[in-house]
Amino acid sequence: MTVLRCGHGPWRFLQRVASAYWSAGEIPMIVLSINGQDAQVDAPDDMPLLWVLRDIVGLNGTKFGCGMAQCGACTVHLDGQPVRSCVLPVAGAVGKKITTIEGLSATELGKRVQQAWLGIEVAQCGYCQTGQIMSAAALLAQKPSPTDEDIDAAMSGNLCRCGTYVRIRAAIKQAATGQITVPQTVA
Ligand code: FES
Ligand code: FES
Numbered sequence: 143m144t145v146l147r148c149g150h151g152p153w154r155f156l157q158r159v160a161s162a163y164w165s166a167g168e169i170p171m172i173v174l175s176i177n178g179q180d181a182q183v184d185a186p187d188d189m190p191l192l193w194v195l196r197d198i199v200g201l202n203g204t205k206f207g208c209g210m211a212q213c214g215a216c217t218v219h220l221d222g223q224p225v226r227s228c229v230l231p232v233a234g235a236v237g238k239k240i241t242t243i244e245g246l247s248a249t250e251l252g253k254r255v256q257q258a259w260l261g262i263e264v265a266q267c268g269y270c271q272t273g274q275i276m277s278a279a280a281l282l283a284q285k286p287s288p289t290d291e292d293i294d295a296a297m298s299g300n301l302c303r304c305g306t307y308v309r310i311r312a313a314i315k316q317a318a319t320g321q322i323t324v325p326q327t328v329a
Contacts, residue, residue: 172326177245187233217273258317266304
């Protein structure tokens with residue numbers, strides 16, 4: 143098991159305080175299951191999961207956008223469900239399976255979604271695409287043949303400033319059906 147500690151960022155002071163308590167045996171280390179591996183993390187219970195993933199564990203494929211559960215850039219899976227890691231205290235992820243974009247290709251479905259994204263060439267700047275892909279994979283795991291309405295509902299919380307929505311929908315359909323659907327408009 144890997145032991146990881148926070149060394150910088152806005153939580154540094156809190157981290158030192160937490161570490162002092164932990165050293166005194168009063169705060170246990172947090173054990174997380176991330177992409178199929180256990181990681182022992184030295185972090186305060188209320189640190190957002192996104193901070194833990196990026197700053198402590200070093201998985202920076204998950205992005206910070208708004209920090210207020212409004213844009214979806216930070217989406218990861220918790221027991222297969224899409225969650226906004228920027229507002230989820232790390233304590234809420236203990237005992238659950240966390241999947242990030244780095245671990246998505248461990249499943250056949252995850253690979254298929256990523257291949258579709260590449261095939262359709264969805265990304266423009268790419269910043270939002272981790273969150274988009276994670277939301278799309280969670281949708282397809284729940285609904286293997288989603289309707290347009292299903293896609294709109296599942297993806298409505300993931301914003302893209304580059305406007306790649308048409309290609310995102312096409313990629314989701316390709317991942318679902320294996321058929322390449324050429325977008326009608328190119329964003
Ligand atoms: S960064 Fe989490 S929803 Fe925007
Ligand atoms: S691809 Fe640029 S924000 Fe979505």
